[in-house]
Amino acid sequence: MAEKRAMIEPDNPELSIRSQCSLIDLPRASYYRDPVAETAERLHLMRVIDEEYTRHPFYGTRKMRDYLNRLGHAVNRKRVQRMMQQMGLASIAPWKRTSIPAPGHKKYPYLLRNLEITHPDQVWCSDITYIPIQGGFVYLTAVMDWYSRYVLSWEISVTMDDSFCVSALERALHRYGRPEIFNTDQGVQYTGATFTGVLKEHEVKISMDGKGRAMDNIMIERLWRSVKYEEIYIKEFPTVEAVIIGLRQYFKFYNHERPHATFGGLTPAEVYNGMSIHRKVA
DSSP: OHHHHHTOOTTOSSSOHHHHHHHTTOOHHHHSOOOOOOOHHHHHHHHHHHHHHHHOTTOOHHHHHHHHHHTTOOOOHHHHHHHHHHHTOOOSSOOSSOOOOOTTOOOOOOOOTTOOOOSTTSEEEEEEEEEEETTEEEEEEEEEETTTOOEEEEEEESSOOSHHHHHHHHHHHHHHOOOSEEEEOSOHHHHSHHHHHHHHHTTOEEEEOOTTOGGGGHHHHHHHHHHIIIIITTOOOOSHHHHHHHHHHHHHHHHHTOOOGGGTTOOHHHHHTTOOHHHHHO
16 A cells, blocks of 8 residues: 555646545555544544534534533633634534625535425435544545445545545445435535536536525434444544545445345345335335
């Protein structure tokens, strides 16, 4: 792995880092292996915030400040707000005022309201979540089939740029074809020309959550709860490479071994690959 990382040329004018990693079969996350350095106190607060938000995703900055204060952490709302923004966390409750979208980014309607989702590859969805590791943190993105809950692809990054989201999308399209609809939130990683351009190129309908409505993307929010309670919070990952190995094992378990009550005990892979839910229940 170290030898492959040494082959990457960050300043190459013709090939992006993502393209170079693809050519030598190196996961892009393995190149970006060093997380952002933070103080131990700040990392602890972010970990506490992440765990409480996973339990109570309707908590905004005021409630989170009050929760931290009750635990003995003397923090004000502005500090909590900065940390939650850095972590990509926002209350699922509708906001009184919506944030201003990125300049030049087109808004897309939410196409899933009152839509009956009845089969795999009808709707895919994606999101980003914060993952704590020893001495820092990284971000995880995943592409998931809404109907079956099958995780089609995922990737880790130490920054919240759009390239790791685009990479995960392209990998899912390459492996599984294309969905009818792709749903995300209105984050800049998803509204930019690069991400939406890939979807348009593959003639996929673009759907985006209403501002401040994380529940519009509820299936992948549930995935994050499972990932964190069943993998992240019960382990201490020392490095980015360690969390990649752990998540690789977890998503294999999640897709192929973990039964879902919704599916009568079938796994996401069984549902995605066409095994009948009704036959299993019978």
